[in-house]
Amino acid sequence: xxxxxxxxxxxxxxxxxxxxxxxxxxxxxxxxxxxxxxxxxxxxxxxxxxxxxxxxxxxxxxxxxxxxxxxxxxxxxxxxxxxxxxxxxxxxxxxxxxxxxxxxxxxxxxxxxxxxxxxxxxx
Numbered sequence: 001x002x003x004x005x006x007x008x009x010x011x012x013x014x015x016x017x018x019x020x021x022x023x024x025x026x027x028x029x030x031x032x033x034x035x036x037x038x039x040x041x042x043x044x045x046x047x048x049x050x051x052x053x054x055x056x057x058x059x060x061x062x063x064x065x066x067x068x069x070x071x072x073x074x075x076x077x078x079x080x081x082x083x084x085x086x087x088x089x090x091x092x093x094x095x096x097x098x099x100x101x102x103x104x105x106x107x108x109x110x111x112x113x114x115x116x117x118x119x120x121x122x123x
Contacts, residue, residue: 013107014064020100021060021076028053042086055079070115073108077101 027035028049039049059079063072080101087094109116 010111013110014069017076017104017107018060018064020103021056025053025056025060028056042090052079066111070108070112073104073112073115076104080104 024035028039031046031049036046036049039046039052044052055075056079059072059075061072062068063076065072080097083097084094084101087097109119
């Protein structure tokens, strides 16, 4: 695969992750009625929802910057781990958070070959 193709795929994957989490963060910042209703069903108030939006946005920014991308990956993965746990606790389906979690790791493994080598124990 050429470097140009790799850069293109990296950009697409990073853009999709950023799109997913930015949209979610914006809905928390704008006090979207559906986002507030979901947060309330989890026992969260609007302040907690706003804080989660800040965490999402921080993770996206760190993920998007190549130098801090691995830290952003870990933050977003931890965030989605919490989402999965929350869904399990409240008896909701976990397929969507699991799919997003898998997509984060696929994007990270493609973008950061050193991460792949570490996980596979090649370093």
